[in-house]
Amino acid sequence: MPTWEETLSQAGCRITEPRRAVMTVLAQAERSLVPQEIFALGIKLHATLSLVTVYRTLELFEELSLVRRVHQDDKCHGYLLTAAGHRHVLVCEGCGRAVEFPGQDDLVALIARVEECTGYQVEAHLLQLVGVCPHCQ
């Protein structure tokens, strides 16, 4: 598994201080963060960081699958570092802390059935769980 720096280089992108700051913030976060939050934390690491750059960096990172967006009922668009092999997220409604879990298999049967019933061809799925984490219980 390549490092994020390698992923960036291979895509012909540069490794810069702002990007490093965003990545560090996300790596240290134990919950999903919105751009504003990433900016607020990131500026401590790179004093001239701008919010615009945070947006652009997140867009790039998402294209490269380095981060993923998580959807929440109210605020869409929290960002989370992508963990290898994991595709689903469980977000705590109390503190926003997030854990990832595998769980492809359970969906395969479901998706096959839905495809048959509806005639749709299913290309992707969005599965997120919302709950209360051990800390918040």
Added chain:
Amino acid sequence: MPTWEETLSQAGCRITEPRRAVMTVLAQAERSLVPQEIFALGIKLHATLSLVTVYRTLELFEELSLVRRVHQDDKCHGYLLTAAGHRHVLVCEGCGRAVEFPGQDDLVALIARVEECTGYQVEAHLLQLVGVCPHCQ
């Protein structure tokens, strides 16, 4: 199953032209619509409809579970009329057409397993499928 008018009345809310327009638009839509779209269609039914009212109406309808929000990769917050008993949506990435499907059972096992692994208490889930509908294939 009560009509939406009954649901509104029982909640102490009034049945107004703007609300009727929003409901009609959603009932006739075969895909999820964003507030702007609902406004554009709704103004044909009620000439003085305003976008502000659309937002407020959608908020109310969502509280009363008359409509549901659907999330999409890019644009969050499309709205869809709630069908009874159905909790999941399959959205066509071509035209936005949406169908609903049941599918609780498959998730029960998955959720139980995730709860055990993570220590989280799962309260809700967001499952949406994205695919290509028969029309668009």
Added chain:
DNA sequence: TCCCTTATTGCAACTTATTTGCAATAATTA
């Protein structure tokens, strides 16, 4: 049916979120 109460509406202004153009800056490659 008309009146009265009060929920609802629409306007205008505001806040928040996100995007874009562009000149200055800094990362890489030779």
Added chain:
DNA sequence: TAATTATTGCAAATAAGTTGCAATAAGGGA
């Protein structure tokens, strides 16, 4: 180290959603 060009940050524009408030209209009761 110099040259090339991706990237940055500013400022301004755009988009999305919210709020205060006076005017309006729904619906219960006389």
